[in-house]
Every structure is written in C-alpha cells, then in structure tokens.
Amino acid sequence: MNRASSDILKIMFIGSAIYTEFNLDLISGKEFEYLFQFNLLAIVILSQGKCGLSSCTTCYLLAMAAADMLVISFDIILFRLCFYYFPRSFLEITPVCSIITVLLYAATDCSVWFTITFTCDRFVAVCCQKLKQKYCTEKMAVVILSTTCILLCLKDITLYFRFEPGEIIDNVPWFCKDKRSYYTDPGWIGFNWFETILTPLIPYGLILLLNALTVRHVLVASRVRKELKCQSKGENSSDPEMESRRKSLILLFTMSGNFIILWFVYVLNILYYKISGINPKNYSNSLYMFEQVGVMLLELSCCTNTFIYGMTQSKFRQKLKIMIKYPATVMFPISNTQNN
Template sequence: MTANLLAIVILSRGRCGLSRCTTYYLVAIAVSDFLVIITAGILNRIGRIYFQDSVLSTTLACALSNVLVFAIRDVSVWLTVAFTIDRFVVICCQSLKTRYCTGKTALLVIGLVSALICVRNAPFYFSYQPLYILDGVSCVLTVRHILAASRARRKFRGTESHGDQEMVNRKRSIVLLFAISLSFLLLWATFIGHFLYVQITGEGYLTSLNFNDPDYIFQETANMLQLFSSCNNVFIYAVAQHKFREELKKVMMCPFTMVTV
C-alpha cells in the first residue's frame, strides 16, 4: 500500500521526465493496483479469513466486495493492456503517434475502460445467495520495431548512438515494457493454470478454509500471485526509471528536510 501511494504521489508530480500521456496511464495503474490491495487483499482475503463472523461475511458485504474485486482487478489488467498498446503506437506507428498518444486520449481511454468494466461486472452483484442464514499485446512485435528502428538510426547517424537521447529513450521503453508485461504474464500464469484445472476437472472452487488441503493451497497460491501482480509495478518503475528513483529519494527525505529546516 505504501509503495503504491508513493508511486501515485511521485508520478502525479510530473517530474519523472515522462510524457503527460504516459504519466496518466501509470498513475491510473498505480491507483487501480492500490484499490486491488484494499479490496482483494484486505477486505476480501484478510477480512474473510481472520474475521469470519464479522459484517464482511454477510451476503450484502460479500456480494459487494466480490464485485469490487472483480471490477477493480479487471480495470488494473486492462489499463496495463491499454498502456502496452499506447507504447506500441508510440514506437511503431509514427503517423498515429501525434493523434493517439496525447494526454486527452489517455484520459478518455482510462475513463472508457473503467466505465465499461464497472458496467460489465455490476450484474454479478445479483448472482449471490446466502450460503447459510443465521438470525434471520504480446510485446514481441513492439520490440522488433524498436530494434529495427534503432539499427536504422545508427546507420543514419553513422555512430554507435553514444549521447543519442532518442536511443536512450528507446532502451528505457524496452526495459519498462518488458518488465511490466513479463511480470504481469508470469504472476498470472498460476492463476490461469488453476482456472484451466477447474474447468477441465470440474472440481469447482473451494470455499471451505481447509489450510491443509493441497487443492486449497494451489487455489490460494494462484490468487496470491495474481494479486501480487498489482503490488509490484512501483518496484518496476524504481528499477527502470532513473528520474523516478531520484524523485523517490526526494519524497523519502522530505520529512527530514522539513525538520532540519
């Protein structure tokens, strides 16, 4: 939670050397990831396991929390996809770049994605009944374009791109794109594997909290890794973006600076 809040604050300041379009996407992803941790991690998982007799176990709260988990998780997923598409257009479609990769378009895409997913998941609220009653893009194509464009640029310049800011930006795009996309795919792989296992075997999802059951351990491990994909983006930014690291240091030192002043 703290890491995502720091990412939201740092990216919102707009001092990381990123375009307004990229900043909007990354802030939106960080916000959705933060909400995933709140709804899926704290309310749904921790609350449901450790406070079984609380209001969180009522049909109303259970249905509402599940719908929020599904909706916010889907928003996080599709915003990541939208950001990948935006990076593809920036790198591979120069004629479309000036019209599509703008702050206004980014806000429009973020709003449409969020609204459509909320509308899609809203009907699930009415699908729950009480269990008991008590008292009543692929990124390969993008990378190929980056490498081909980089080779062409080196030939045109006749140098090895030392001091070429455009080449530096391309390398940063590769690192950021690979890091976010691969971590997303790897952390979702177990969840997809469990989903296919349930569909093929017809065993269904386990609702009883049997911590010694291997199927339950597999199910919850898949859920844990899938939710973890919404927690690690801030660390990816810290590794991939030098200016983000610099802004992070400034934010972390701010309380001490205020005291010394």
C-alpha cells in the same frame, strides 16, 4: 534494486502463507501495507509531473497506481485479512460481502486492463509514428482509461447476483454462497466463460503479441539506423532516437514481464480446470495449493505494477528519496542547519 527485489520476494512468501492458510496467526498485513503506502507515494510524486515522463505516460501510471491501491484495499484488506481477523463482522452479511466481491473484481480487472492500455500506448509510441501524435496524448489517455473502467464496472455488477445467503440468523442473511444456478444455468456459464476470456486470457495474449511486434519493429529499425549512421558519421556516433526507444522498451518490458510471470500459474490453472472439466471445489490438496499460489501471485502482480515501474526511473527514485527524508528534515531542522 537488490534490496527492492528481496522485499518483493519476502512479500511473495508471506502472501503464499496467507493463501495456503499456513501461519495465519503470524501475518499482520504489514507487507501489503507497505505496498499501499508506496502506491500512495507514487500517486503524489507522479501527480507533480516532475519525473521526466510525458503527460500521457503519467496519466496511465496514475491510473495503475490508483487501481493497485484499490486491489489492496478491497481484496487484501477487506476480503482476506478482515474476514480472517474479524469473523462474524458486518462484512460477512450477504449484501455487504457481495458488494465487496464486486469491488475487488472491478479493481483487479481495472489493474489488469490499465496495464494493457499502457502497453498499447507504448506500442503505438514506438511502432506507429503517424498515429502517435493523435493517440499518445493526455486527453486520449483519459478517454481510454475512463471508458475501460466504466465498461469493466458494468460487467462486474452482474456478480452481485451470483450469491445467496449461506445462513439466515434472526432474519439477517450471512455469508456469500454461490447459487446452484451459477454452475448450471446457461447464462451464468456463458458469463463465466466471457469473464475468463476477458481477464486474463485476452490480456495475456495481447501483451505477448504487442511485445513481440514491438521487439521486431525495434530490431529492424535499429539495424537500418545503425547502417545509416555508420555510413554517414562512423560507428562511434550516438543515436538519441534509438536511446529513447531503448528506454521505452525497458519500461515496457518491466511492466509486461511482471504481468506475464506472475499471472502464468493462474492462467495454467484456468486452462487445466476448463479443459479437464474438474470443479476447483473438488481439487486435491496439491491442486488447491497450486490454485491459491496462482491467486496470490496475480494479486501481487496487481499490487506491484507501479512499484516495479517506478524503481526503473531515476528521477522517480530521487523524488521518492526526498519524500522519505522529508519528515526527518522537518523533525530535526537544527541538526540540518548545523551540518550546513
């Protein structure tokens, strides 16, 4: 776990350099490539269904891993690295970069809201036993995830019409420039407020609320069960139900804590420019760096959800080690047979 934590800090440092435009010539994107590969491995491992997780939880984790891969593909690779390393490529033609923007917004929104749906699922599983049988099922998870994805994609399609060409060269529109009406038209202003409230203000508030309710419920339930256990079987008796809830809380807080911490700077920046009325394009150097660090952290949050969750699962770590060692066992079968 210490090594994994150091790798995460390394990725955060390098991502910060990308977004603040320092040492860009030294960045190869390898760190984000590792996250992409891990999410791909996570999808393979989770799809086997041998990690000791329920089918419902596995469905949510698969969806989050897929969304994280899309965030890395569209935002980090296509939108950031390709625009820097391959300027004036076809990716900067206005229709193409508009589509890329729509895709990266949709991927980020899905990553965030899949985390919220997973948090709601864990809340129901821990606190609402009567609703658990109907809500915490694989079929319901598929319906919720599909509906969430479709609605978010429909919302983000609107962003395609936000841009106009920055230049027109040989009748070819280049670059994506915000239309002037985007900042003055009441419809666009209302849409911008709706988008800001939908992501990340509502998710941020929901996670804080659901976690507080979950902790309150577990503390009350554990106190009651502990008293009953002490009266019936003595203080040293174990409680499988409370142990299961304890593990669920660890898994829940791992995901939601990652979201709360890494989105904190971005939420502060949104509240600052919404309340002060300052256009982010007119930021000073210090405010600009603050904004870009917030963007870096939120995208890191979108890329590491499944990574952090998976590292808390012993069976998942065992499967991951087997998959990592598998190429070596195939390439060097003779040494393995000799050892046996």
